[in-house]
Amino acid sequence: MGKRKFVAMSETTDDSGTSGEEDFISLNLGGEDEPKSRQERRHHERKESKRKREKDDSEQDNLVCCPWMELMDSTAPEAPHKRLQKEVECFLRYMEPTEAERQLREYLVHKIRWAVQSRYSEDVEVHVFGSFGSNLYLPNSDIDVVVCTPPHIQVTLRNLARVLENAGVCSSPQVIEKAMVPVIKFRDLLTDLPVDIVIDSTSGLGSGKVIRQMMKKQPALRPLTLIIKHFLALHDLNEVFTGGIGGYATVCLVMSFLQIHPKLASGRMKAENNLGVLLLDFLQLYGHHFSMDTVGICPKTASYFQTNGRNLSMRGHRHYFSIRDPDCLSNDLGCKSFNSYHVRSSFNYSYLVLSRKMFQMYADWQGKRDRCGVTEEKFKRVNWDASLLGSILTVSMNVMDQRERIHRVYTDKSWLREEAASTFKLNQEKC
Known part of the structure; x- marks a missing residue:
C-alpha cells in the first residue's frame, strides 16, 4: 500500500498550539517504594514491561496517518481552497476500492451463496444490499447480505450459521435473534471482512x-x-x-x-x-x-x-x-x-478546525506571495507539506492493515483453490 505517513494522536495540538496531552516524565527518586531485593527488581521489571506492552496495544488505534498525501503531485503553496480540493481528490483516490478488494468482496458473497444453495436449494436467493450493494463502501465496511427463502423451505438463523461455519466461511458466528431485525454477524476467515446476514428482510x-x-x-x-x-x-x-x-x-x-x-x-x-x-x-x-x-x-x-x-x-x-x-x-x-x-x-467542531487552518494557510500564502525574492525553501517553513484535510480526517492503522491483508490474500491466490472458487465469475460492472 506504499510508505505510511504516521502521526500519533498524542502529538496533535489544540487550537492554542499546545500539545493535546502533556508529556509525562517518570522521575524515580528512590524512596521506600523502590524495589530493594533482586526478586523485587525482577518483579518490577516484568510489571513495567507488561504495562508498556498493554500501553502500546491500546495506542495502536490512536496511531493515525494521511496516506493520501503520497498521491499529491505537489505540496507547493497555493490558495487553500485549491489545496483542499486536491487533497479531497487524493483522499477519494486512496479510499477507492482496488481490484483485489472488489474481487474478494464479490468472491465472499459468491462463497456465501454457494454454501447456502449447496445446503438448501438454488431456489434460495442471496442478495447484497447496503453500502456494498450501492457501491458506497469503505475499505473496512461490512457486507450486508439478505437470504430470501421460498415458502416451502424453512431456514433459521442458527441453522444458517452452522451451514456457513461448516463451509469454512467463518468461525463462531454471532446469532442475534432478539434484535429488531434478527441477524448473523461474523468475520470472513479468509479476508477478515465483517458480514451481516438477515433472512427475508428485503427493505434494504x-x-x-x-x-x-x-x-x-x-x-x-x-x-x-x-x-x-x-x-x-x-x-x-x-x-x-x-x-x-x-x-x-x-x-x-x-x-x-x-x-x-x-x-x-x-x-x-x-x-x-x-x-x-x-x-x-x-x-x-x-x-x-x-x-x-x-x-x-x-x-x-x-x-x-x-x-x-x-x-x-x-x-x-x-x-x-x-x-x-x-x-x-x-x-x-x-x-x-x-x-x-x-x-x-x-460536524461543527470539525468545521471550525478546518476553516481555522485554512484561514491560517491563506494568511501565510498571501503574505509570502506578496513578498519579493522568497524562495521555495522559505515556503516550506510554513509547513505546507502537512495535510490540510488531516486536521479532521485520518486513516487508522487497522484500516491499512485490513487492506494489506486483502492484498496479500489476493496476490497469493490461495483462495482460488477453494471449492467455491471453481464457479466464481467476477462481476465486471463493479470494476
Whole structure:
C-alpha cells in the first residue's frame, strides 16, 4: 500500500498550539517504594514491561496517518481552497476500492451463496444490499447480505450459521435473534471482512435502488457521501444501534445538502470541481446552521419541512435529524439516532478546525506571495507539506492493515483453490 505517513494522536495540538496531552516524565527518586531485593527488581521489571506492552496495544488505534498525501503531485503553496480540493481528490483516490478488494468482496458473497444453495436449494436467493450493494463502501465496511427463502423451505438463523461455519466461511458466528431485525454477524476467515446476514428482510434492497437513482442525478453524491461516512466512522457515529447516523440516512443528508445548495441550484458551481468547498459547507450547515429541533429534510421533494418539535428520540428524548425516506415518506430514517446532537457537535467542531487552518494557510500564502525574492525553501517553513484535510480526517492503522491483508490474500491466490472458487465469475460492472 506504499510508505505510511504516521502521526500519533498524542502529538496533535489544540487550537492554542499546545500539545493535546502533556508529556509525562517518570522521575524515580528512590524512596521506600523502590524495589530493594533482586526478586523485587525482577518483579518490577516484568510489571513495567507488561504495562508498556498493554500501553502500546491500546495506542495502536490512536496511531493515525494521511496516506493520501503520497498521491499529491505537489505540496507547493497555493490558495487553500485549491489545496483542499486536491487533497479531497487524493483522499477519494486512496479510499477507492482496488481490484483485489472488489474481487474478494464479490468472491465472499459468491462463497456465501454457494454454501447456502449447496445446503438448501438454488431456489434460495442471496442478495447484497447496503453500502456494498450501492457501491458506497469503505475499505473496512461490512457486507450486508439478505437470504430470501421460498415458502416451502424453512431456514433459521442458527441453522444458517452452522451451514456457513461448516463451509469454512467463518468461525463462531454471532446469532442475534432478539434484535429488531434478527441477524448473523461474523468475520470472513479468509479476508477478515465483517458480514451481516438477515433472512427475508428485503427493505434494504429497495433503498439500494433509490440510492443508485440519486447518484445518477447528483454525480457529487457518491464522493461526498464517502467522506462523510468515513468521518462518522472515525467518531463512532455511523451505527444506528449506538445512536449514530446509518448509511442510508447519511446518503439522504448529503443529497438534501446538494439539492438545497444555492450555488449548485443556480448552476454557478460545478460540484465535482468543488468537493473541498462543499465539504466545508456541509459541515457548516449541519453543524451550525441547520435547526434539527424544528426542521426536517425530504430528499424526494428536494425540500425541508417543519417538525414542530415532534422529532424526539425514544431514548433520551432529544431531537434528531428527521429524514423522510425517499422510498417510503412515512418512514423517518433518523428517529433512532439518539446521538444526533453529538453528530452535530462533531460536524461543527470539525468545521471550525478546518476553516481555522485554512484561514491560517491563506494568511501565510498571501503574505509570502506578496513578498519579493522568497524562495521555495522559505515556503516550506510554513509547513505546507502537512495535510490540510488531516486536521479532521485520518486513516487508522487497522484500516491499512485490513487492506494489506486483502492484498496479500489476493496476490497469493490461495483462495482460488477453494471449492467455491471453481464457479466464481467476477462481476465486471463493479470494476
